[in-house]
Amino acid sequence: MRHLYRALTVLGGYRAQRVMGIATLAGLAATVVLGLFVVPPDAAQGDVQRLMYVHVPAAWVMFLAFGVVFLASVGYLKTGRIQWDRVAVASAEIGVLFCALTIVLGSLWGRPVWGTWWTWDPRLTTTAVLLLIYVGYLSLRKVADSPARRAKWAAVVGVVGFIDVPIVHQSVVWWRSLHQQATVLRPGEPTIAGSMLAALLLAFVAFSLAYGYLMAVRMRVGRLEDRSAVPVSSRSAPRARRPRPASAPASAPAPAASDIPNSVASDSHA
Secondary structure (H helix, E strand, O other): OOHHHHHHHHHHHHHHHHHHHHHHHHHHHHHHHHHHHHHHOOOOOOOHHHHHHHHHHHHHHHHHHHHHHHHHHHHHHHHOOOHHHHOOOOOOOOHHHHHHHHHHHHHHHHHHHHHOOOOOHHHHHHHHHHHHHHHHHHHHHHHHHHHHHHHHHHHHHHHHHHHHHHHHHHHHHHHHOOOOOOOOOOOOOOOOOOHHHHHHHHHHHHHHHHHHHHHHHHHHHHHHHHHOOOOOOEEEEOOOOOOOOOOOOOOOOOOHHHHHHHHHHHHHHH
């Protein structure tokens, strides 16, 4: 876990973020070209199947993000270092985003194939539960009244909530489901054509780069938030300036003898 945080710290540099951002855009552009114009449509589903090149990688990033939340939460509970909490909350925010994206893309795919936008299928239901778990994770962080308590409560939820991740993945195996079986992450060889597999693997790489880029940016923002959230009482108060003593009023100079009028001078001699 120490190597994980060190890698995220290295990727948090401005130059690394720039390189990763360019690589992400290049990978996503190549995925769009392959998925829309090069790879042939599916024999059974037609062009609707092209959503697979976005839907499946989004689900992969969802699993990856929540896996990082689990590891970072264990790291915080073990060491108590606030850096692990920063990693966990950054990955949880990204995971919630891609989890919602996975559900939306699945609904767009299911409407022409299943004839409905939503059904209480085991895969869909467990994925919706997963989204609620980590939305609750983020909401819980708003309730705690101290950073230490917030990090501890969130770490416990990050560990326990990860139980639903393997349930989501195995739901199509354990229960009867409308959702198709796994075609890549399964025992044995993949069951899709070689050109489709190549485009899908490229999408996996592009979306993984997107996750790394978003994590690096969110970690950098988190460090800035921590610095700006330093309590005012912990900052050194400016020293009060000692008041300057009031200066005595200047006395008027005595007039010179030449400035005294002649009449006044003659009276004084008399």
